[in-house]
Amino acid sequence: MLFKFESLISKVIVTDRDLAMMNAISVVFPTSIHLLCRFHIEKNVGARCKQYVKKDRQEEVMDLWKKIVYSTSVEEYDHHLQQFEILCADIILFVDYVKDSWLTPYKERFVNVWTNRVMHLGNTTSNRVESAHWRLKNMLQTSFGDLCKSWDAVNMMLKNQICIIQSSFQKTIKDVEHEYNSQFFQNLHHCVSRKCMKEIDKQLERVKIVDTNKTECDCSIRTTHGLSCACELAKWQIYGNVIPLDSIHDFWKQLSIAHELEDEESLSDYDFSEELEAMKAYMKKHNIISQRIFKAKVREVVFPHTTSIIAPPKKVRTK
Ligand SMILES: [Zn+2]
Known part of the structure; x- marks a missing residue:
């Protein structure tokens, strides 16, 4: 899933770790900054944590993982990572997974200390696109509809969305909270x-x-x-x-x-x-x-x- 934002200052793209998509983006948008969706990463790491870590330690391990992701300086990042390695010293497979799959190749794309240097306007996950996709799927109801029905459903969804956005803009223009x-x-x-x-x-x-x-x-x-x-x-x-x-x-x-x-x-x-x-x-x-x-x-x-x-x-x- 891809979310692309263009501003006067930068272009930022947020995706999950779909390698074909990542390769295509590096070719089609070579100057864009490409971030990875934090939500997807946490879901993946969480699933592996359940697989490798005993139940009574899972919460502590995931809390430390979040601290790594939300580190705001390189020193803080190194410190939390070191703590993580100590805490999971007996679960080497899990530590290797976290480091090899995420931190070593991609830390600059999702850890705060690096993403904080990018004008992403709060888009560090692809959740917004995912929820629009979910809403559209609900409207389509079935994957067997014909073109006309699908066209109507997409049209209806976009009209609804524009209506909601416009009414929120109108509220801002007229009222002061x-x-x-x-x-x-x-x-x-x-x-x-x-x-x-x-x-x-x-x-x-x-x-x-x-x-x-x-x-x-x-x-x-x-x-x-x-x-x-x-x-x-x-x-x-x-x-x-x-x-x-x-x-x-x-x-x-x-x-x-x-x-x-x-x-x-x-x-x-x-x-x-x-x-x-x-x-x-x-x-x-x-x-x-x-x-x-x-x-x-x-x-x-x-x-x-x-x-x-x-x-x-x-x-x-x-x-
Ligand atoms: Zn300041």
């Missing part, structure tokens, strides 16, 4: 996806521990998702700034399915008159506060290097 209603998030309101807000909120939680310490932060959300990491957020909080919209990767601002089609139109051919009229009408219809917010939003897009400055918080962190 209660938990992100603070001034700190104001530039992102109506402009970035809900998932993006959630990811930034998780980083905000880390600020209490990380503060502005870059080493402690590791900044992987910046590299992998193009989003503000804890140490960036801490700095903006100290200086009383809000999160700038241009600190967010364009992927998270894409709140329309038609976006890519619109991109194909040459900008010089694009007629903005309808938008300008609508903007003027909006300004006339709304009160001065709404007008100011609207103007600030437009400025944020048109002049991305200027950020809205707000008063510093009462307690300035000096650490």
Whole structure:
């Protein structure tokens, strides 16, 4: 199963370890970064663990395996691998399998320390494609349908999916979720996806521990998702700034399915008159506060290097 994502910065492909597919990708997409699905790997390692390791030790062994996969530095990876070899010293067949089948040839394709250097936007498994495939199979119901029935089922599934995505985009554009209603998030309101807000909120939680310490932060959300990491957020909080919209990767601002089609139109051919009229009408219809917010939003897009400055918080962190 293959998932391909193209961004402005990189191309990333996630597959399971299907060797024919892996070979084809290296020929057809030689410049793409090719990751392996963590979910499939864990399933395979789990199955071998059941085969080789006694039941009462399986949980401990799999926990250590997960620690290896989620290592965020080479030192951490080496340390966990060493622990793993000690723990499984009497199950040499299992250790050999894990090392020969996965870690030695492919660690760069699924262990955090290496995948954290790649702009994969959170796609480290092929689960999303698998679930779309599962949904389609449910809709098709049988493998004996004729072309027309299959066409209708695929069409129906795609229409449903587009509907769900569009309604989620509409919610983002119209509403602000209660938990992100603070001034700190104001530039992102109506402009970035809900998932993006959630990811930034998780980083905000880390600020209490990380503060502005870059080493402690590791900044992987910046590299992998193009989003503000804890140490960036801490700095903006100290200086009383809000999160700038241009600190967010364009992927998270894409709140329309038609976006890519619109991109194909040459900008010089694009007629903005309808938008300008609508903007003027909006300004006339709304009160001065709404007008100011609207103007600030437009400025944020048109002049991305200027950020809205707000008063510093009462307690300035000096650490
Ligand atoms: Zn950071």
